[in-house]
Amino acid sequence: MSNNTQRSSNPRNNLLGFLESQPDLRQAFEKVREIISIIRDFGYVRIFTLPTFEELIAAGQVLKILENNDIRASVNVFPYIETSEDVPVISIGMRFPSKKIPVIEIVQGPLVKDENRVSFWLKNGLVSSIVIKVLEEIFVVKDDIKVYSLVAAYASLNNIGELEEILIDELEEAGIVEKGFTFSFYKWKQLPIHYSVAYTAIPYFLGISANPQKVESYFKSKNIDVPSDATILDILSEEDKITQVIKVLLEYLSNVSKRERNVKEILYEGVDLKEDASKRGDLPLILRHGFKQGSIVFLTVLDVSLYHVVSLVTLGKYYYRAEDLYISTLKFNSTELPIALSSLKVINNVGRKGSLLHFSSIPPSPTLTFRIILDLGYIQEKSHVVGFSDGDQICVPIDSIRYAGFDITNVIRKAINKGWQISKGCLCKVGGSKEFKEFLSL
Secondary structure (H helix, E strand, O other), rough: OOOOOOOOOOHHOHHHHHOOOOOHHHHHHHHHHHHHHHHHHOOOEEEEEEOOHHHHHHHHHHHHHHHOOOOOEEEEEEEOOOOOOOOOOEEEEEOOOOOOOOOEEEEOOOOOOOOOOEEEEEOOOOHHHHHHHHHHHOOOOOOHHHHHHHHHHHHOOOOOOOHHHHHHOOOOOOOOEEEEEEOOOOOOOOOEEEEEEEEOOOOOOOOOOOOOOHHHHHHHHHHOOOOOOOOOHHHHHOOOHHHHHHHHHHHHHHHHHOOOOOOOOOOEEEEEHHHHHHHHHOOOHHHHHHHHHHHHHHHHHHHHHHHHHOOOOHHHHHHHHHHHHHHHHHHHHHHHHHHHHHHHOOOOOOOOOEEEEEEOOOOOHHHHHHHHHHHHOOOOOOOOEEEEEOOOEEEHHHHHHOOOOOOOOHHHHHHHHHHEEEEEEEEEEEEEEHHHHHHHHO
16 A cells, blocks of 8 residues: 555646635645644644544544644544643634634635634535545645545435545555445455345344345345355346346335335445555555445444544454444344334424334344334434433434534533433433423423
């Protein structure tokens, strides 16, 4: 793997070329450059970030890029402890209140540019990609750090944007990734097809999840004969059979979901990490099997430890243990989710909607369970919050709060003041439905 990707000679791929027709943003970037110069002289910067997946990835990238360029940095995850340190700040995904110190904000919203502060945002990409494109105009940025922007993009609920497409082109040219049609099934290049389908989280096959024998029986009921040890790779050359497999799986999804299903959920143009790149770099091996499923496993790390998300090199080594969390969550959902969804009720409070799903225990990965419920189409309104209860405590995934369009920093502040705590990528509190209804009004 090459050590770094130099900025592309194509003006469109360079940030400054990208901003050619946007003079306000170009001026904002020059302010970013000015504050980075102050940070260089100071030798240290604090990075503040929301406890949400994309922002944590971006914060980790900033941390590594600065450290690789001899600038000390620390990551502070919201809600952070106030300090009296007079230190420059880079804030990811949120406004930073102090006006006395140099601050760079990578945050959606109106452009802000004054003596000590600049807020920078591009509508054409996600926060992780924006961070990469901004910093590579100033520093050397290693390829393996850029890869995580694609992980963040594939894990998000948004489509791949223009900046992500540029990064894909750059990494493809560097020999790190390759583009092509791929499947979203879990480890589809390795596992027998029955296992691969059974252990796929998104799309989620309610009723046959975590049970390869049921997948095999379903194929047989549709007169599809797939050997028990055959992978998707083994039958790719059999055009009629692979077409039939895709068709009956889409049919199954349509029968268990509350939304229309599309062949792109199963077969799509994706990006795979090249095998030799993963061997030479400090990158998660599982990404070789497609970012779409790999990113879901990556997403669950948020439920385990914020530290492992923000320190990306550590995460590359830690990644494999996250598979246990992934599998345990699918097994949990395969038995608990059908019952919970059958009694799903909508709670209304001050114009907000929410649903509290009751389980025998809190899911191993609440974030992944929330994504599965979204995939099934049970939550179709953007303002709808999902929470989980085991009878003793309630957990509301922070990703659910974001998806509902709430002001995350405001909700977290108010929730903590009301006795909620952050755990497993959620806001959690001992209590029942009354506490959840009150949460909706925060």
